[in-house]
Amino acid sequence: QSVLTQPPSASGTPGQRVTISCSGSSSNIGSNTVNWYQQLPGTAPKLLIYSNNQRPSGVPDRFSGSKSGTSASLAISGLQSEDEADYYCSTWDDSLNGVVFGGGTKLTVL
Amino acid sequence: EVQLVESGGGLVQRGGSLRLSCAASGFTFSSYWMHWVRQVPGKGLVWVSRFYSAGSSTSYADSVKGRFTISGDNAKNTLYLQMNSLRVEDTAVYYCARVGSYGSGFDYWGQGTLVTVSS
Numbered sequence: 001q002s003v004l005t006q007p008p009s010a011s012g013t014p015g016q017r018v019t020i021s022c023s024g025s026s027s028n029i030g031s032n033t034v035n036w037y038q039q040l041p042g043t044a045p046k047l048l049i050y051s052n053n054q055r056p057s058g059v060p061d062r063f064s065g066s067k068s069g070t071s072a073s074l075a076i077s078g079l080q081s082e083d084e085a086d087y088y089c090s091t092w093d094d095s096l097n098g099v100v101f102g103g104g105t106k107l108t109v110l
Numbered sequence: 111e112v113q114l115v116e117s118g119g120g121l122v123q124r125g126g127s128l129r130l131s132c133a134a135s136g137f138t139f140s141s142y143w144m145h146w147v148r149q150v151p152g153k154g155l156v157w158v159s160r161f162y163s164a165g166s167s168t169s170y171a172d173s174v175k176g177r178f179t180i181s182g183d184n185a186k187n188t189l190y191l192q193m194n195s196l197r198v199e200d201t202a203v204y205y206c207a208r209v210g211s212y213g214s215g216f217d218y219w220g221q222g223t224l225v226t227v228s229s
Contacts, residue, residue, distance in 0.1 A: 002154060033214050035214055035215035035216070037155070037216075039155075044205055044219040044220065044221055044222055045155065045205075045207075045216070045219055046219070047210065047215045047216060047217050049215075050210060050212050050214045050215030050217075051212060051214045051215070054212065056210070056215075056217060088154065088155050090155070090215075096171075096172070097169055098157050098160075098169055098170075098171055099145065099147075099157035099160070100157065101154060101155045101156065101157065102154070103154045104154040104155070
């Protein structure tokens with residue numbers, strides 16, 4: 001059971017916009033910034049969004065992040081086949097004194 | 111170019127020990143928080159531990175506290191994870207990761223090393 005809650009799956013057709021939610025509590029998302037990772041099959045995770053809504057260099061602006069209260073969201077616009085991957089949200093938890101992850105969302109591009 | 115290369119994984123019996131290494135290059139190792147994250151194949155990411163050499167600061171997940179020890183060698187630019195009293199549930203791919211200059215998020219990850227604990 002993950003500390004952060006994500007839907008196990010999401011899907012969309014090419015060109016569509018999809019969002020992935022991440023729900024937490026006051027000790028994690030409510031008081032710390034959220035990061036998002038993309039993991040393609042057989043590879044290490046890749047940082048997609050940091051500090052709630054910032055994109056590292058090289059990440060397309062089709063990816064965007066937001067946070068409100070104890071929840072966060074990742075939005076992917078103009079969905080492409082190469083976006084098919086697992087997506088994880090993550091943040092620091094003040095009560096656990098450690099990093100926590102969501103259970104991951106498997107995105108399928110139909 | 112920043113690179114993180116893990117090694118040391120393998121097959122070990124329950125109750126045994128293993129030491130993982132993460133060789134860092136392309137940045138000043140002592141200036142960054144370094145973490146270990148593990149993933150059971152087909153499952154999600156789970157944080158294990160973190161280390162900051164400048165202050166010799168460490169933190170551990172409750173599931174490994176008292177059994178795992180994280181450390182670093184600035185001269186060798188290498189992060190370590192000493193794993194003792196291994197359990198079957200410790201079986202996973204172990205990644206080392208660096209916290210980015212932004213102070214949030216793991217901006218570089220290693221390729222991972224597989225640890226298998228047999229019963």
